[in-house]
Amino acid sequence: MQPDDQICYCYHVPMRKLINYARRERPTRPSQMTNCLGAGTGCGWCIPFLVKIAEDPDAFALDDITAELYADNRKSYIKSEPKNTFESQREDDA
Numbered sequence: 001m002q003p004d005d006q007i008c009y010c011y012h013v014p015m016r017k018l019i020n021y022a023r024r025e026r027p028t029r030p031s032q033m034t035n036c037l038g039a040g041t042g043c044g045w046c047i048p049f050l051v052k053i054a055e056d057p058d059a060f061a062l063d064d065i066t067a068e069l070y071a072d073n074r075k076s077y078i079k080s081e082p083k084n085t086f087e088s089q090r091e092d093d094a
Helices: 015-025 030-035 047-055 067-078 086-093
Strands: 006-008
Touching (some): 006 047, 015 030
């Protein structure tokens, strides 16, 4: 994916904006990424990516996926249950 491709489709937030936000604000909790234009507060698809950006914005990259494939995977996610939450990310890390 390219820096200007969207990570959060609900609020149209591109990867570049999220990475720059994380570099500037250095969030102590991944849920603080929602302060960047509401990313992660819609369908929840982008939450795992927001967590990774918050952990290390300088190392985050999605070089192995195209924007089209990312969008297609989100469509499948929208049809599935359960949805991602920031709380479920903490449980996965435990």
